[in-house]
Amino acid sequence: RPGHPLTEQPVTTERYAAVPHLTVSRRGRLRDRIDGVLAERGHERRVIASAPTTATALQLARDTDLVVTLPDAVTRSIRDQLGLITLPLPIELPEVPLCLLWHQRHDNDPAHTWLRETATRVLRAPFTPPATPDQ
Template identity: 65%
Template sequence: MQLDLNLLTALDALLEEGSVAGAADRLHVTAPAMSRSLGRIRKATGDQILVRTGRSMVPTTRALAMRAEVHALVQAAHRLLSAQQEIDLTSLERVFTVRWHDTLTAACGTALTAAVHRQAPGVRLRLAAEPGTDDPGLRRGEVDLESSSSQPALPDIRHRLVGRDRLIVAVRPGHPLTEGALSPERYAAAEHLTVSRRGNLHDPLDGALGALGLERRVVASGPTAAFALQLALGSDLVVTIPDVVTRAARDQLGLVTLPLPISLPDVSLYLLWHQRYDDDRAHTWLRDLATETIRALFAPPGRRDEGGDAGGVPA
């Protein structure tokens, strides 16, 4: 029997997604086409691969045993073929999905879009909003580049440190906290607004205040920094946010910024991507361009960059 190596890609997607529809979406083919591929895989392996249980499908014992090896073979083939390809940005046609925190998109989205269009006119960007819950978009191939304030826990997610920010306090002009020195006690006694896409009313600030015997009163939570800044502008609410990536938005609104009166570590900023793109030259170009765009916020041109690529180890 002649083996169609394309079936390995289909098998990899089926084992990752656990459904015909999910694998079809991932590989941008129709569900009937993926169903036919599954039939051919079953015939080639002599195994059902996926079996229906109620409304879902589960992998067979043999499918579970071969899952890691199939994935490794597909990635090795991808690296082998990609190594022979030279990238021509002027003729490159591709869609990249970039999912960053809203503050980073607001600070760098325009510059990144302009740079991408200037260098590769055929490339299109999807600047996607972060979901309210943890999402496996990187692993599923739905997201090409993501931002995070922490290193990934999964070994197949790569990371690169692109900057370190510090937290500052933003209030409306004429806010009572702008008069006199800002002590931890005065800061804690104010009414606060958190920024959380999950709607959390607490964050690491509360732990730092608790260590000083202080407790702040959080009266609201906003899903984005832009929303929080607008709310702070029209009220006495205090919002504590990263300095560099929100500077343009704060200046545009005319908000007053104050130094945070308690000691906290800097906020790290990482770019994340799946290891499947390690040797993808187009993806390498995108993440290098994104890195350059972001680091321009933090350091003047010519300053030596810090950090580097990593896979499950500190950058």
């Protein structure tokens, strides 16, 4: 959000880790893969709470100084409406593979093939950067 302490200077790993964080977890987990990457670099972030849904987390971030770390694809369509600002992470996160599994008896089933192709297209779409006017 405008006026958040992280928006005042470039985001470094140290500054990112020092601010209060909120995770998104239906199970109330306060740690996720970001914490492992930070630990490898000698940092620990201050996670003070978890929210059960992304919508709840974004509402809390809008009204507080809490930081929620989410993929751009998740926030892209709603951040302007909520008055939120997104900033690049100061660390590189490894990609998370997304896999579809099915029984081999469905390999040549036209309906199942269509379903797999549709699921792949739909699941990739939010993570595809929007086209720029030059493209």
